[in-house]
Amino acid sequence: MLPILILFTIYFSSCLLYDQKNAEHQPNQLSKIEYQPDSIEVNGNRLSFIGTSCGKKYQVYYQLKTEDEQKFFKNLDKNGTLVFTGTLSKPEGARNYNGFNNVKYLASQNIYRQINIESINGIQTNSNFSLQLLRRRAIIHIQKKFPSPCSNYITGLLFGYLGKDFGEMSDLYSSLGIIHLFALSGMHVNFFLDWFRKIFLRLGLTREKIKILQIPFSILYAFLTGLSISVIRALVQKLLPYRKIDNFAMMLILILIFMPKALLTIGGQLTILYAFAMCMTSFKKTKKAQTNVVNYLWSSICLTLVALPLLIFYFHSFQPLSILLTFIFSFIFSTILLPLIIIAFFVSFTGIIIPCNFIFLVLEGLIRAIDKPLHYPFVFGSPNIVQLLLLFIFTGLFIDFYRHTKMRLFFLSGLILIYLTCKYPFLPTITVIDVGQGDSIFLQDRFDKQNILIDTGGKVSFMKYAPWQSAQAKTNAEYTLIPYLQSIGVGKIDHLILTHTDDDHVGDFLKLADKIKISEVLVSPGELSNPVFVSKLTKANLPVHVVKTGDTIPIFNSKLEILSSGYTGKGDNNDSIITYGNFYGSRFLFTGDLEREGEKELINNFPLLKVDVLKAGHHGSKTSSDPDFIERIGPRIALISVGKNNRYGHPNQETLETYNKNKIKVLRTDLYGAIQFYRSSNQWQIRTVK
Structure with missing residues (x-):
């Protein structure tokens, strides 16, 4: 045993050293990239794929310029090389606590740089064949021949590919805890290998010959499903001549030798854990x-x-009922859907399309009906x-x-x-969540006995897109706000304060309401003058409280006080709801997008107002943080919620000089990621993601 452990230690140490060397030695510029055909993804005017150059892999992005260009890449079914002008950059790490780390995710696929293509100068296709190309052609064939949603189920269950237009249903399957039915693994491998054996036994082949034929078939199947770690794990276990724990041990050794980064991926960890659990619990x-x-x-x-x-x-x-739902839908998928889509797929090459789309429409209707009473899964926290x-x-x-x-x-x-x-976290916290160019601040009392969210963030769109340019995309909150809240165990928000109607503050409100229960929404009278905003409130169908100056919300053995319910009555920047709280001896002021005119109104109404921590108005722009206002309230710390490399130039240099002149410590989300105050040792401590 000891020699084996020593050999594995040496092997993985060398893999780690090679990985570090590979990560450091990356080119500064590229002009050609060989694309991996089955990784091509066209989503509206967005193109992405994995490419290789000189043995190194890259994640590539490009904004398509014309509809003809979009059609070309949608139907591209040849290997080739792209000649381009663009820039190389390092992937972005996590910007929120427990947030998605793109650096680690891409590194697990041996990708250390991403390419943003500015212009495509030429495409050199060739007639080289590969199994990835065969997978790509099969996916294109299905998308051309079959209508949606049938096409998504065929590509998903046969080839492990789900298009962006499956996003809504993917969310529903996820909330019900059965999205793993589309993760090709043991169920699919057993189905195909068992039928492979039955067919060749009927043809008169001996079991010994079938075992030999299973090897090339398994390799082909692995490539056609995108070399998924779960499929490879299931295939290896199916082919090995061992039983129980010996089978698992040998599979794990082979996986770690040939795929040393398997356990760095979520899919790899889950499939190995499931395999171990199945082995032991039997x-x-x-x-x-x-x-x-x-x-x-x-x-x-x-x-x-x-x-x-x-x-x-x-x-x-x-979702606690996912066990029962898995039992029911595994039966439906394995006994009805898989045989149906296999027959439909192969028959389609004769020019005959079996009319089965209605079955999938009925299935999706059933999924929606089941989801309604079970829509919110139980949130544990991380x-x-x-x-x-x-x-x-x-x-x-x-x-x-x-x-x-x-x-x-x-x-x-x-x-x-x-x-x-x-x-139920023990420490009370105040967190400025990094939502990019927007605002979202979360106040959570100890044991989650009371929580308040101020704004949700959201994207401001300045361009109108043609139909072909419209992409299926997740909201900003699905990458930032919602994962953070769920990671700290928040399944319900007690009070959601929407300070004003700008999209970068309230744009993701509906998506948040769809993912997390909200007990009460607090708005200003002026916000109700905006018909678009009112329609969102109506659609959310939640209790709405129109605030007034002097309202309070209990939290942190104190209260969060409404200092202003708006000054203009229009729901604009100076109509922002202003909140203040003295929490454990430190005074916090949250000003939304308040500008200089509003700051003057605030000082006139509260001439003795003093602050320790200020959430700067309007992302630190020059229209806010008036020098007289800053001097009067005397903050020690200024928090600026602002997007990295934003188009507005926020925060403004003039504002930063005002803070510097008054010796105020500035914490910015574009530089530090999420900013958190947590109560420990009888005082507020500060930490940041970066």
Whole structure:
């Protein structure tokens, strides 16, 4: 055993050193890139793909200029090289706590730079064949021959490809906890290999010959499904001549040798964990489990318990009924949909299209109906590393000692306690969430007993797009605000304050309401004069409270006070709701997009106002932070929520000089990412993501 461990240590150490060297030694400029055909993604006027040059991989982005250019790339079914003018840059790391880290994600695929193409100067296609090209041609064929949503199910279940137009349904499947049905793995591998064996047995081949033929078939299937780690894991286990733990051990050794970064990916960690759990829990079935249904449910419960810590570590929420839904829809997918789409796919090459789209329309209608009462999954929050390890240990011991009543209760109590500490943070916090060029501030009391969100962020759109340019895209909040809230266990917002009607403050309100429950929305009278904003409130169908000066919300053993419900009555910048709180001896002022005229009004109404921490108005623009206002309120810290490299030039240099002159510490989200105040050792501590 020791020599094996030493060999693995040497191997992975050399892989790590090579990886670091590869990450550092990257070119500064490129003009040609060989695209990977099955990675091409056209979404409106956006083009993205993975390319290679001199043995190095790159993530490539380009904004399509014409509709003809869009059609060309949608139908591109040849290998080739792109000649371009563009820039290389490093991927962006996480900008919020528990946020998505694109650097680590791309590094797990051996990608360390991304290319932003400014102009395409030429495309050199060739007749070279590859299995990735075969996958690309199959996907294009399906998209041309079959209508939506049928085409999405065929490409998803046969080739592991889901287009951007499947985004809404993907969200619904995710909220129900059954999106893994589209992650090609054991169910799909077993289905295809079992039918492969049956067909060749019927043709008279011996089992020994079939075992040999399975190898090239498995390689072909792996490439056609995009070399997914879950598919490779399932194929290796299916082909190995070992059983139970020996099968798992040999699979893991082979995976780590040939795919040393497998465990750096979410998919790799989950599929290996599921394989280990299936191997170990197969010995734990109760004596009463005589039927296949009971066996399946017992195994599913064990698998869910084992995988739950890792699932909430990455995704923060869980749908308790997903076990039952998986049981039902696995049967539908494996016995009805898979045979149907295989027949439809192969028959389509004869020119005959089986009219089966109505089946998928009925299925999606069923999914929507089920989702309505179950739309909001249970939010656990994200465990830290220590909590994650404890959850795995206690889960394993709980399953091992399930028949021992006292031990079972002990480990179950431990699990519940750890999960509660994930969901209910002990420390009170005030967080300026990095939502790019916008505002979103979250106040959370200890144990989440009261929370307040001020604004949601959102994108301001200045351009009108032609129909062909319209892209299916997630909102900004789905990348920033919502994952952060769920990662700290927030399944419900008690009070949402929408300061005014600008999109960079309230643009993602509806998406937030769709993902997280909101008890109450607070708005100013002036905001109700904006018909577009009012239509959003109506669509959200939530309790609305129109604030007035002097209103308070209890939090932090104190209160958040409304100093102004707006000065103009128009819902514009100077109509921003202004809030103030003295929390544990530190005075916080949140001003929305308040400009100089509003600042003067505020001082006139509250001439003795003093502040320790100021959320700067209007992202630090020159229209706000009047020198007299800053001098009068005397803040020690100024918080500026602003997008990196934004088009407005925020924060303005004049504003920064005002802060510097008054010796005010400036914390900016474009430089530091999310900014958080947390109460520890009887005082507010400050930390930032960067």
